Amino acid sequence: MRIYSRILGTGSYLPENRLTNADLAAELAQQGVETSDEWIVERTGIRARHFASDAQGSSDLATEAARKALTAAGISADDLDLIIVATSTPDMVFPSVATMVQHNLGTAGCPAFDVQAVCSGFIYALTIADSMIQSGSAKRALVIGAEIFSRILDFKDRTTCVLFGDGAGAVVLEASEQPGILATDLHADGKYKDILCVPGHVNRGGILGDPVLKMDGQAVFKLAVGVLEDTARASLAKANMSDADIDWLIPHQANIRIMQSTAKKLKMSADKVVVTVDQHGNTSAASIPLALDTAVRDGRIQRGQTLMLEGVGGGFTWGSVLLRY
Ligand code: ACO
Secondary structure, three states, rough: OOOEEEEEEEEEOOOOEEEHHHHHHHHHHOOOOOHHHHHHHHHOOEEEEEEEOOOOOOOHHHHHHHHHHHHHOOOOOHOOOOOEOOOOOOOOOOOOOOHHHHHHOOOOOOOOEOOOOHHHHHHHHHHHHHHHHHHOOEEEEEEEEEEEHHHHOOOHHHHHOEEOOEEEEEEEEEEOOOOOEEOOOEEOHHHHHHHHHOEEEEOOOOOEEEOEEEEEHHHHHHHHHHHHHHHHHHHHOOOOOOOOHOOEEEEEOHHHHHHHHHHHOOOOOOEEOOOOHHOOOOOOHHHHHHHHHHHHHOOOOOOOOOEEEEEEEEEOEEEEEEEEO
């Protein structure tokens, strides 16, 4: 009998401070940086994003999302035997955000660790949790994507600072004989490390190199559209399914044009794509679980439906998870 990883519950959290494009443009104008709602909407589809307060760390956002996912799942933190957090913006160099979340949730003992695969991080984390559940080493896993990208943006660089936001999303997985995760597919190619990176690092008590996000937007765009189609097809092939079997496409929320191109390549109509980039911006590893939770809670996603989750991000990394909800 095959053991599946089934989603028991989802949750998400967005910081209170919400900035529309007009709000952000007004703030940037004070620093002599020119942008507009029209430009941002036309090129990216983004209309607003949330920024964390100075007092919040990614672990705080992750904990809020986790609490909601646990409530939706109807289990307590003590029932968990695995916690994985996908993040590229941890509170500290170490320990991991996952151990902080574990402590915030008032539990201890189960393994807890972070995964760093930038915007593909949640897909990587979900795949690892699924492998551990299938192998029998975990029965109930909490998988979170949490980011505070506003801390690593250069607000003098209008080509990047308008694109990102902060937030967290979480799922609780449980080992089940009922179908859950049907197939997964992960990839990376380090030769693209320079087209999307934060080159700075902590060194002997200071920061060496530039600690803000650098991106070659057009190179990222071209690469993203190609790999998102490839990885979706790879997961479908592993499950002996076709694009017609997908009820909802939940891609990484980076840019509406990338998402539309991907849907077109998969012959899916736009109304089958869950879009939250307009309200959240690009929240990196948090974007897929945030979009998933949004569509679960507003009733679009129903039990028994087939979901294609897919991500692409710095590294370059990319991958997909095909699942029965
Ligand atoms: N406001 C106003 N004007 C701007 C802004 C801005 N915020 N940013 C750039 N411009 C200007 C540029 O200076 C340029 O002006 P010029 O023609 O006078 O030189 C003009 O707009 C066009 O700039 P491009 O960079 O060519 O614009 P493009 O159409 O490529 O759009 C974008 C840029 C949105 C970044 C696009 O390349 C893109 O979507 N790339 C994908 C990258 C992405 O989504 N990254 C997210 C992170 S990666 C990930 O999550 C996988």
